[in-house]
Amino acid sequence: MTGDDARHLPLEDIHRAAGAKFGPFAGWSMPLTYPAGVMKEHLHVREHAGLFDISHMKLFEVDGADAVALLDRACPLDAGAIAASQSKYTLLLNDKAGVLDDLIVTRLGGQRFMIVANAGNAAADEQHLRALARDLDMRITPLERVFLAIQGPEASAALSGTGIETEALTFMHGVEPKKDWFLTRSGYTGEDGFEIGLPEEDARALVARLLGDERVEWIGLAARDSLRLEAGLCLHGQDITADTNPVDAGLMWAIPKEIRATGAFVGADALREAIAQGPARKRVGLKPEGRQPVRAGSPLFDADGNPAGTVTSGGFGPSAGHPVAMGYVAAALAAPGTPLFADVRGAKIPVSIHPLPFTPHRYRKG
């Protein structure tokens, strides 16, 4: 996609003024780095508080008598069992149980839910949901919001410094603190933090206040990627796709046991079959030996040189202090410590299976 076709963030002028370098991602022109650079930005999030503009992601409100029915149909989820203000990580599956997208669903109230979808999938997700909702009584409303994340051990203090109540909220809970605001304690860095959807004018005021706090710095998409990879979190389109099922991807924790057995969601039959067969391959962490990063797409081989799998995400982990990667390997080779080789431009780089995450999660579970 050329720069001219890309969609632009509502706060792009603020990022330009902050010295951001932009690059294309999922059809958007996104700040990749700021002058501090990816390494310092990454470490800043782990030590202080990083502010991310994630307005490329899409918020959908689902409201109406059949909102629970729609979610139960679209996702391997017990939507009716979600308590008010509780958030759940869940998936949109196709009829082969392939992952169309991963979502966060939050119950705002009795029949109202908020869905957060990935940028690149948002349009397809909306179409898919509308098709599933055809005979149901509810509304799906895409919201025009600026969407910010503030992440890191000082995120809560910095955000509460702007007058927003944060301490009552625990990890994976969301509320509507003001008109057209949506605030969750969640994120995609492995750190404590918040995501905030809000109107542009309010966002400009909030950003100005947050950046007035010396603990807070802008963080670009490059560090967002290295942070989530260290945290062992999947990037849809790389680590999970329409060709991966939740069994292979190690995402069964997101699917309640009774739903696996009795749920009537799209892909239920295929998922039950995949569960019965067990995973042929597994998503694992990979630690390359030495300093050379192993990137997405690199083929993996076992000690005898037989194909073993593929790397789906890879780079350098600034907090880990070494290269980090994620990928799929044959189930028999998925035990931590198993020695494998990655092919990098014809050279065989030793890698070993490493437990995920590479850096411990520090969520505020209350």
Next chain:
Amino acid sequence: MPKTYYTEDHEWLSVEGGVATIGITDYAQEQLGDIVFVELPEAGKALAKGDTAVVVESVKAASDVYAPVDGEITEANEALASDPALVNSAATGDGWLWKMKLSDESQLAGLMDEAAYKAHIG
């Protein structure tokens, strides 16, 4: 006195006595961001103009650095094995990548001088 040349791919060459020391420009290192690994070539390897000489890896991506002219590698900057960030902090000095003996010095005529390179990056 060495003479310095630049390429459209944001490399610099400092040439003296038929040997070029080659690195990437400050502009290039800034575009790449934090360098975490440099795949160095073996001395003795012959390269034709346009061949990949070195791979520079940033946190996010791997980037090829091409031989700007024909020649034979005489030395790689081994200091980058333990401190790849030298490419960021001293791109045009201690962060040089490799040295090569030139096979055809007339190829240098196709490269830019500093003024032309500055105009190139605008």
